[in-house]
Amino acid sequence: MSDLSAAMTAVDAYLRTESDRFVEELQDLLRIPSVSAQPVHKPDMQRAAEFVRDQCTQAGLAAEIIPTAGHPIVYAEWTRAPGAPTVLVYGHYDVQPPDPLDQWVTPPFEPTVRDGRLYARGSTDDKGQMLTHIKSVEAWMKTAGALPVNVKFVIEGEEEVGSNNLDIFLEKEKQKLKCDVAVISDTAQFAPGVPAITYGLRGIIAVEITLKGPQQDLHSGVFGGSVANPANAAAKLIAALHDDKGRVRIPKFYDDVVPLTKKERAEFARLPFKESQYLKGLGLKKPHGEAKFTTLERRWARPTCDVNGLISGYTGVGPKTIVPAQATIKLTCRLVPNQKPKRIVESLRKYAAKQLLPGIRMEFQDHHGAPGVVCDLNSPYMQAAREAVAAGFGKKPVMIREGGSIPVVGSFKQILGVDTLLLGWGQNTDNLHSPNESFRLEDFHGGIKSSAHLWGELGNGSTKAAPG
Numbered sequence: 437m438s439d440l441s442a443a444m445t446a447v448d449a450y451l452r453t454e455s456d457r458f459v460e461e462l463q464d465l466l467r468i469p470s471v472s473a474q475p476v477h478k479p480d481m482q483r484a485a486e487f488v489r490d491q492c493t494q495a496g497l498a499a500e501i502i503p504t505a506g507h508p509i510v511y512a513e514w515t516r517a518p519g520a521p522t523v524l525v526y527g528h529y530d531v532q533p534p535d536p537l538d539q540w541v542t543p544p545f546e547p548t549v550r551d552g553r554l555y556a557r558g559s560t561d562d563k564g565q566m567l568t569h570i571k572s573v574e575a576w577m578k579t580a581g582a583l584p585v586n587v588k589f590v591i592e593g594e595e596e597v598g599s600n601n602l603d604i605f606l607e608k609e610k611q612k613l614k615c616d617v618a619v620i621s622d623t624a625q626f627a628p629g630v631p632a633i634t635y636g637l638r639g640i641i642a643v644e645i646t647l648k649g650p651q652q653d654l655h656s657g658v659f660g661g662s663v664a665n666p667a668n669a670a671a672k673l674i675a676a677l678h679d680d681k682g683r684v685r686i687p688k689f690y691d692d693v694v695p696l697t698k699k700e701r702a703e704f705a706r707l708p709f710k711e712s713q714y715l716k717g718l719g720l721k722k723p724h725g726e727a728k729f730t731t732l733e734r735r736w737a738r739p740t741c742d743v744n745g746l747i748s749g750y751t752g753v754g755p756k757t758i759v760p761a762q763a764t765i766k767l768t769c770r771l772v773p774n775q776k777p778k779r780i781v782e783s784l785r786k787y788a789a790k791q792l793l794p795g796i797r798m799e800f801q802d803h804h805g806a807p808g809v810v811c812d813l814n815s816p817y818m819q820a821a822r823e824a825v826a827a828g829f830g831k832k833p834v835m836i837r838e839g840g841s842i843p844v845v846g847s848f849k850q851i852l853g854v855d856t857l858l859l860g861w862g863q864n865t866d867n868l869h870s871p872n873e874s875f876r877l878e879d880f881h882g883g884i885k886s887s888a889h890l891w892g893e894l895g896n897g898s899t900k901a902a903p904g
Contacts, residue, residue: 584895828886
């Protein structure tokens with residue numbers, strides 16, 4: 437037996453022995469209502485940061501709490517493996533508000549195990565997934581006394597409110613955070629029993645368009661037909677966003693889109709995906725989207741433009757005959773790699789202005805944007821991740837993309853110059869951001885084992901450490 441095999445055997449035995457304690461400590465973290473969006477929970481945010489710091493220290497890492505203009509960042513490291521790769525692990529300890537509370541079977545901050553699932557706000561997003569990596573480090577340190585790789589942890593408390601201070605921290609500590617690859621577990625497996633590695637994410641732009649007409653709401657009988665109606669103008673603008681084949685009509689929208697390769701389309705087609713079941717779960721009978729693409733291709737690898745909110749006029753009970761003074765459209769575009777967020781925003785701004793009815797004024801607010809990313813499927817880091825996930829879950833992972841956006845992945849690429857391994861242990865059915873959020877204990881333990889094997893795979897000499 438090789439030294440690495442012997443070490444992994446000892447690590448796996450430790451994980452089995454300590455599995456119940458790991459769940460108990462996760463429950464302790466989940467009891468802290470670290471809701472970053474609500475000022476009343478600021479003391480809880482500090483408590484959660486301290487808990488994560490202490491977990492890192494217990495695992496054998498040097499850990500500290502770093503204040504920011506908002507909620508603190510926990511930074512931890514172990515860098516005593518000269519010549520070995522350095523891995524940066526990212527996660528977050530803040531959670532979404534638990535509302536509506538009356539829809540929870542058990543209280544959101546009283547962790548409860550039912551049918552092999554741990555129910556609590558933050559169980560899978562992201563406290564449970566984040567903690568897997570700390571526990572895997574602990575297993576190595578307690579059995580081998582060292583790690584086969586260098587690790588650095590950045591655990592923030594503002595992911596659910598936009599990560600306003602994260603990029604500032606990354607820029608300021610660029611040298612301190614130097615690494616070869618990043619790891620994030622804040623995505624999902626493809627399905628129960630089908631582990632996955634996410635190699636691509638869509639980017640995003642988010643804008644708000646307000647169309648203004650008369651200085652106040654007007655009587656629709658007295659004034660209707662003589663002035664432009666902002667709600668009608670909003671409907672006209674929205675209708676102009678797509679053609680009858682589902683393609684976005686914003687000029688130059690598709691100019692930089694990288695087409696899916698034949699190999700990728702074939703891989704997607706081989707996944708165990710049943711469109712009928714997908715639609716049934718959504719309460720729908722037919723799919724809709726850009727022509728000549730499958731549902732998975734539309735969700736993961738094609739750009740979109742969606743109205744997220746439409747606000748105008750009277751919305752109370754019964755009629756009120758008015759011409760509203762204004763209408764507001766909240767809109768996002770999901771972008772694929774190579775599309776430039778700023779370029780798309782400007783093109784949308786100009787296109788929207790051309791759709792205005794006479795007498796309508798437009799206010800255009802650009803909220804935020806992030807580019808899409810695709811990681812190299814053939815990198816040694818990706819190969820190490822494949823082997824690690826197979827060891828942790830007993831089955832080779834499928835390679836998938838994700839339709840959502842994780843802006844920090846772009847930040848790691850732009851600021852630190854590294855790709856990210858997106859190793860999700862949860863499920864899309866875990867009710868992220870919804871009542872009764874949960875994490876399968878099987879997935880929690882599989883994630884810890886996968887993480888532990890990842891350190892072994894990355895440190896076995898098949899990957900190269902960054903110079904310096």
